[in-house]
Amino acid sequence: MTPQNIDYQRYLQELQQSPFLKDSSTKSLNRLLSQMTVEHWSAKSFKNSLEVASTFHFIVSGRLKVFKSNPDSGREHTVFVLSDGDVFDVLSLLDSEPHDVYWEALDVLEVLKIPMAQMRLWINEYPAMHKAILYYLGDRMRQLMDVATDVTLHSTLVRLAALLLKNINGETNKLQLINNLPNDEIAGLIGTTRSVVSRHIQELKRCGAISVSRKKINVKNLEVLLSIAEENYIP
Amino acid sequence: MTPQNIDYQRYLQELQQSPFLKDSSTKSLNRLLSQMTVEHWSAKSFKNSLEVASTFHFIVSGRLKVFKSNPDSGREHTVFVLSDGDVFDVLSLLDSEPHDVYWEALDVLEVLKIPMAQMRLWINEYPAMHKAILYYLGDRMRQLMDVATDVTLHSTLVRLAALLLKNINGETNKLQLINNLPNDEIAGLIGTTRSVVSRHIQELKRCGAISVSRKKINVKNLEVLLSIAEENYIP
DNA sequence: CCAGAACAGCCCCCTAGGTACCACTTCTAA
DNA sequence: TTAGAAGTGGTACCTAGGGGGCTGTTCTGG
Numbered sequence: 444m445t446p447q448n449i450d451y452q453r454y455l456q457e458l459q460q461s462p463f464l465k466d467s468s469t470k471s472l473n474r475l476l477s478q479m480t481v482e483h484w485s486a487k488s489f490k491n492s493l494e495v496a497s498t499f500h501f502i503v504s505g506r507l508k509v510f511k512s513n514p515d516s517g518r519e520h521t522v523f524v525l526s527d528g529d530v531f532d533v534l535s536l537l538d539s540e541p542h543d544v545y546w547e548a549l550d551v552l553e554v555l556k557i558p559m560a561q562m563r564l565w566i567n568e569y570p571a572m573h574k575a576i577l578y579y580l581g582d583r584m585r586q587l588m589d590v591a592t593d594v595t596l597h598s599t600l601v602r603l604a605a606l607l608l609k610n611i612n613g614e615t616n617k618l619q620l621i622n623n624l625p626n627d628e629i630a631g632l633i634g635t636t637r638s639v640v641s642r643h644i645q646e647l648k649r650c651g652a653i654s655v656s657r658k659k660i661n662v663k664n665l666e667v668l669l670s671i672a673e674e675n676y677i678p
Numbered sequence: 679m680t681p682q683n684i685d686y687q688r689y690l691q692e693l694q695q696s697p698f699l700k701d702s703s704t705k706s707l708n709r710l711l712s713q714m715t716v717e718h719w720s721a722k723s724f725k726n727s728l729e730v731a732s733t734f735h736f737i738v739s740g741r742l743k744v745f746k747s748n749p750d751s752g753r754e755h756t757v758f759v760l761s762d763g764d765v766f767d768v769l770s771l772l773d774s775e776p777h778d779v780y781w782e783a784l785d786v787l788e789v790l791k792i793p794m795a796q797m798r799l800w801i802n803e804y805p806a807m808h809k810a811i812l813y814y815l816g817d818r819m820r821q822l823m824d825v826a827t828d829v830t831l832h833s834t835l836v837r838l839a840a841l842l843l844k845n846i847n848g849e850t851n852k853l854q855l856i857n858n859l860p861n862d863e864i865a866g867l868i869g870t871t872r873s874v875v876s877r878h879i880q881e882l883k884r885c886g887a888i889s890v891s892r893k894k895i896n897v898k899n900l901e902v903l904l905s906i907a908e909e910n911y912i913p
Numbered sequence: 914c915c916a917g918a919a920c921a922g923c924c925c926c927c928t929a930g931g932t933a934c935c936a937c938t939t940c941t942a943a
Numbered sequence: 944t945t946a947g948a949a950g951t952g953g954t955a956c957c958t959a960g961g962g963g964g965c966t967g968t969t970c971t972g973g
Binding site: 584 | 745746747748750751753755757769772773775777779805808811812813815816818819820822823825826827829830831832869870909
């Protein structure tokens with residue numbers, strides 16, 4: 444991509460705001476962007492690990508879920524929801540081992556892509572990047588540990604309440620990152636099924652914690668949600 | 679520790695065999711070892727994240743489980759079992775954020791320790807280490823993703839069978855890393871409770887997949903275990 | 914503007930797996 | 944050596960939550 448591109452400045456700005464690239468100089472980011480191309484993924488488009496392995500992606504806008512699935516039962520478990528400023532796949536960047544993960548766009552997705560090999564070269568030119576990557580990975584690992592243990596340590600209701608709390612914008616009290624998701628997707632996020640989520644949403648409505656309109660959850664009472672998430676709620 | 683130490687050579691050898699340090703020169707490892715001290719943890723001794731945060735540990739012998747727990751219900755979920763050549767805590771090495779994880783020795787544990795700050799200095803002197811760390815982290819992240827999704831995607835029986843298969847020594851057909859563990863600990867590894875494990879062990883005995891003596895499981899029939907782990911077993 | 918898809922809200926049923934209790938075995942200290 | 948404690952394993956009972964289905968409503972694309 445050349446600086447003549449209409450969206451060039453917007454892309455550059457997005458790169459600068461990314462936690463993954465936050466310590467990089469504008470000059471190095473310009474160099475990076477010059478090697479990238481844009482791609483638009485339609486909502487619900489779907490890739491597996493192999494397709495993604497040889498290209499490094501940077502999300503400009505939209506949301507992407509990273510999940511594993513059991514083809515026999517059809518069940519899915521979402522591990523991450525990535526959005527603006529996130530990158531994938533970090534693991535393919537570190538080594539070339541495959542892993543059976545799937546990616547699916549939750550909205551229309553705008554990504555910048557660059558061949559994996561070129562990305563590796565770019566990183567080696569800027570040793571400061573190693574630290575940034577380690578930091579980014581550390582953050583992801585913490586999240587993963589929580590996902591890994593949540594299912595066994597907490598009930599589905601507690602997990603749902605915790606999910607809502609985790610994704611509330613402190614000022615507006617509105618959901619972010621997981622807003623406008625159908626019950627299906629919420630179920631995947633807490634490792635259960637749609638019907639259970641639906642059932643619990645009714646419970647939360649009943650005790651005044653939330654109100655609901657189609658694909659939209661509004662948090663009404665933080666205290667109640669908190670007490671549920673901390674497991675000292677007697678319904 | 680000085681080279682005069684009786685166990686010095688043994689420790690050096692262990693360091694060389696570690697996947698974490700495998701690309702380091704003998705010279706650099708000698709420098710590292712000189713700054714380390716030995717410590718012995720008795721079986722079942724117990725540390726939390728805060729105690730471990732400021733010191734970097736390297737396991738010489740013995741096993742250590744890394745787990746999260748829910749104090750209310752008393753349930754635990756083991757995320758990793760570390761042993762010879764493994765190190766902890768890698769996350770505290772990357773940044774100084776706390777994470778609520780616990781460590782507990784499964785056997786008598788022999789560790790080499792070094793202040794975290796010194797370890798960071800050592801790493802910065804050997805830039806090749808960055809790559810090794812990234813690789814090591816990548817490996818751990820893959821494992822974590824599996825742990826995270828296993829619970830929702832597979833039944834407890836399938837997870838138990840998979841656990842056994844994952845830990846069988848190819849030649850001797852004996853369990854390693856998870857041998858001599860009580861049902862309690864096995865339960866923690868697959869995210870369930872002791873009684874469920876006990877029940878499934880009875881099933882596996884009944885269909886000839888394993889035989890059992892106190893704290894010891896012997897794998898008798900790999901095919902049966904495999905078909906269970908792949909979910910095409912009709913009990 | 915309409916047909917079909919996507920989505921949420923119930924149901925009911927039913928079993929995987931968690932709780933609780935008991936029984937046996939091994940260890941420890943007197 | 945022996946009583947108790949601690950560690951370990953087996954099992955009967957019960958419930959959280961998964962499966963499937965059916966309805967009404969809203970959204971989407973032709």
